[in-house]
Amino acid sequence: MNHLVEISRNLIATCLGVKEKEELVIVTDEEKRPLAEALYQAGQQLGAETILLVMKEREKSGQEPPQAIAEAMKQADVAICITKHSLTHTQARKVAAAHGTRVATMPGITSDMFTAGAIAADYNEVKRLTEVVTDILTNGKLVRIEKDGHVLQFSIDKRYGVPSTGVYLESGQSGNLPSGEAYIAPVEGSANGQIVVDGSIAGISMVDEPHLLTVKDGRLIDVQGPMAAQLLGTLGEQDGRQLAEFGIGTNHKARIIGIVLEDEKAFGTIHVAFGSNITFGGTIEARVHIDLIVNKPNVYIDDVKILENGSFTFSSKS
Incomplete structure (x- = not known):
C-alpha cells in the first residue's frame, strides 16, 4: 500500500x-x-x-x-x-x-x-503528440479506416477533436488517467461499411479472434464473432448501437491488456465506440458507451493517409 x-x-x-x-x-x-x-x-x-x-x-x-x-x-x-x-x-x-x-x-x-504500462509514460511527450493528432481530427472532414480488406467511412465535418493528454492542470480540464488519445464524435448517421476489431471490447475482454462489425447509416447492424451476442446485448436495441466515437492512441507505453482504459491509449491502435457521445460534441444520449480496439489499421483523413499499419505517416516530432 x-x-x-x-x-x-x-x-x-x-x-x-x-x-x-x-x-x-x-x-x-x-x-x-x-x-x-x-x-x-x-x-x-x-x-x-x-x-x-x-x-x-x-x-x-x-x-x-x-x-x-x-x-x-x-x-x-x-x-x-x-x-x-x-x-x-x-x-x-x-x-x-x-x-x-x-x-x-x-x-x-x-x-x-x-x-507499469501507460502510467509510466513521459506525459510531456504524450501531451505533445496528442495535441498534434487532435488538430488533425479537428481540421478533417472525412475518415476512412481500412483493415484486412474491409473499409469503414464516416464524416467528422465541423466536429472538434478532443485531447486526452493525461495532464489536467487548468480549471475544467478532464480526461483519463493513464491517458494518451485524441478522439472525436463522428457525424451521426454518416458511417457506412465494415471494421475488423482485433484488440479488445470494453467491459468484455481481449479479442481472441477478430470480430467483423457492419455499420449502415451510422448504426451497428451486424457483428460476426464469438462475443457478438454479448456486445449487442450490452449496447441494447436503441441508440446504444449508434457510432459515437473515433479515437487514436498516442501513448508508447500503453499495452493491450483487456482493460479499455489502457487499451485505447496504445500507440498503433485506433478505437471506435458505440453509444453516447453527447458529452464530447455529438448528439447521442444512450446511457451506454462501449469502446472497441483495432490493431494496426490504415487510416485516411480527407484521402490523406495518417496511419499506415498503425504507424503515423507524419513525423511524431511534428
Whole structure:
C-alpha cells in the first residue's frame, strides 16, 4: 500500500496539480475501493481536503452516478473517478468540468496498471503528440479506416477533436488517467461499411479472434464473432448501437491488456465506440458507451493517409 500511495501522490500532483487545501473528491465502488484508498491517502499527504465516496457499482460504462455524487464532483476542485465501469462519458463528468472541476477518470484500473504500462509514460511527450493528432481530427472532414480488406467511412465535418493528454492542470480540464488519445464524435448517421476489431471490447475482454462489425447509416447492424451476442446485448436495441466515437492512441507505453482504459491509449491502435457521445460534441444520449480496439489499421483523413499499419505517416516530432 505504501508503494501505491507514493505512486498516487506523484500522479495526482503531476497530472492534476492537487494542492494543499483544495477539495479533492474520489469516487469509487467496492471493486476499486482498495486503489481509491491509496489515492485518498495521497490526497491527505498533499494537504488536500480529501473525500472518499463509495457508490454501488454501475451496470455498464456511460451510466450516470447517483445525483449526490454528481453534485459533489461539481463542487470539488478536483475529482477522480476510479470505478469498474467508466464515468468518462457521463453528464456528471461533463457538468463538473463545466463548473471548473479538474476531472480524471480511471475506469477498470488495476494495481498492475498503477506500476507499469501507460502510467509510466513521459506525459510531456504524450501531451505533445496528442495535441498534434487532435488538430488533425479537428481540421478533417472525412475518415476512412481500412483493415484486412474491409473499409469503414464516416464524416467528422465541423466536429472538434478532443485531447486526452493525461495532464489536467487548468480549471475544467478532464480526461483519463493513464491517458494518451485524441478522439472525436463522428457525424451521426454518416458511417457506412465494415471494421475488423482485433484488440479488445470494453467491459468484455481481449479479442481472441477478430470480430467483423457492419455499420449502415451510422448504426451497428451486424457483428460476426464469438462475443457478438454479448456486445449487442450490452449496447441494447436503441441508440446504444449508434457510432459515437473515433479515437487514436498516442501513448508508447500503453499495452493491450483487456482493460479499455489502457487499451485505447496504445500507440498503433485506433478505437471506435458505440453509444453516447453527447458529452464530447455529438448528439447521442444512450446511457451506454462501449469502446472497441483495432490493431494496426490504415487510416485516411480527407484521402490523406495518417496511419499506415498503425504507424503515423507524419513525423511524431511534428
